Amino acid sequence: MKRFWLSLPFVLAGILAIVLLRQLRTSNHELVSYRLSRQVMGTLASIEAVAPPSMRKQLPEVVSRAFTVVDRVEAIMSPYKDDSLVSRINRQAAQEPVALDGWTAEVLRQSQMHWKLSGGAFDPTCGPLIELWKRCGKEDRLPTPEEIATAKDRSGFDKVILNLEADPPTIRFTQPGMRIDLGGIAKGFAIDLAAGELHKSGCVGGLVDIGGDIRTFGRPDDDAYWQIAVQNPFHEGTLRILSVHDAAVCTSGNYQRFSIIQGHRYSHIIDPRSGMPAEASPSVTIAGANTTGTDAIATAVSVLGYADGMKMISNLPHYEAMLIIGSPQAFEMKSSVGFDKFVRN
Ligand code: AMP
Numbered sequence: 001m002k003r004f005w006l007s008l009p010f011v012l013a014g015i016l017a018i019v020l021l022r023q024l025r026t027s028n029h030e031l032v033s034y035r036l037s038r039q040v041m042g043t044l045a046s047i048e049a050v051a052p053p054s055m056r057k058q059l060p061e062v063v064s065r066a067f068t069v070v071d072r073v074e075a076i077m078s079p080y081k082d083d084s085l086v087s088r089i090n091r092q093a094a095q096e097p098v099a100l101d102g103w104t105a106e107v108l109r110q111s112q113m114h115w116k117l118s119g120g121a122f123d124p125t126c127g128p129l130i131e132l133w134k135r136c137g138k139e140d141r142l143p144t145p146e147e148i149a150t151a152k153d154r155s156g157f158d159k160v161i162l163n164l165e166a167d168p169p170t171i172r173f174t175q176p177g178m179r180i181d182l183g184g185i186a187k188g189f190a191i192d193l194a195a196g197e198l199h200k201s202g203c204v205g206g207l208v209d210i211g212g213d214i215r216t217f218g219r220p221d222d223d224a225y226w227q228i229a230v231q232n233p234f235h236e237g238t239l240r241i242l243s244v245h246d247a248a249v250c251t252s253g254n255y256q257r258f259s260i261i262q263g264h265r266y267s268h269i270i271d272p273r274s275g276m277p278a279e280a281s282p283s284v285t286i287a288g289a290n291t292t293g294t295d296a297i298a299t300a301v302s303v304l305g306y307a308d309g310m311k312m313i314s315n316l317p318h319y320e321a322m323l324i325i326g327s328p329q330a331f332e333m334k335s336s337v338g339f340d341k342f343v344r345n
């Protein structure tokens with residue numbers, strides 16, 4: 001009898017666990033989901049929508065609308081499309097103010113804010129430096145100090161006149177040869193818009209993933225949390241699983257996209273202060289409330305490195321960081337204090 005009483009708490013816990021599991025299963029049956037993946041913004045994107053069964057038939061249309069929003073952001077902000085607004089800005093803004101649409105004005109407003117917050121580490125006006133390093137990558141040579149100095153001279157948000165009060169808002173460059181590159185923030189902005197489209201359509205859960213930058217809300221149809229895997233930057237495989245409901249998670253990495261010049265690997269992220277590729281962190285993951293912010297901050301912290309990056313994060317209450325530092329042979333994972341609320345194992 002004594003043994004029975006001793007084991008009673010375990011029996012009750014077991015019953016409770018079964019009841020909870022059954023409830024979870026039942027509620028799972030009350031949701032349906034639809035996921036579609038395709039190439040967009042030069043990478044693979046996946047959009048998943050979760051909704052009550054009454055919306056089952058609409059979900060493919062809802063997901064397709066979310067992709068259309070991403071396509072529109074790309075059409076406006078891609079520097080590779082001649083007819084995009086960004087290309088037109090880069091051709092004309094040194095001669096005259098160029099009118100902005102609402103989305104580009106918002107991305108530039110947030111870019112300017114993150115440029116200030118990061119002490120210039122995030123700077124989408126470093127287009128001339130990005131292009132210089134790209135060209136040198138193709139020619140397998142390092143840029144000369146003069147080339148870097150010229151490109152640096154043509155970069156800097158302080159050389160931009162952004163008039164957001166005008167109707168329509170406008171941008172103007174104060175020097176010829178300047179170019180903006182929104183590659184460090186536009187993906188995050190597109191993800192926020194696409195997630196907003198799912199939400200607006202009545203979805204109770206959703207996930208938008210563009211090339212590993214992710215926004216989630218609600219929950220999936222078959223689990224209590226969305227699970228986001230943070231990749232090991234050095235080898236195939238996962239470093240950590242983050243379990244989240246509503247979150248934006250972006251990873252920037254020196255080891256993800258790079259060019260090799262004379263046998264040395266150079267990051268696609270440029271330190272606007274030196275004009276050199278960022279060397280500091282192989283992988284920076286930022287978690288936060290919106291993807292536009294996490295995208296820009298991940299790029300900024302990649303430039304700043306561990307000490308200055310963590311200092312920046314400690315001043316931003318809505319964002320947390322996880323950095324991989326070191327070499328493939330000896331690397332360490334470092335997180336800001338609040339990051340662990342996202343971690344399951
Ligand atoms: P991400 O993968 O979000 O870190 O963005 C990297 C992209 O942002 C690069 O491919 C460039 O297009 C652009 N970029 C590079 N360096 C910077 C920088 N320091 N600030 C803002 N954008 C940058």
Ligand code: MG
Binds near residue numbers: 297
């Ligand atoms: Mg970014």
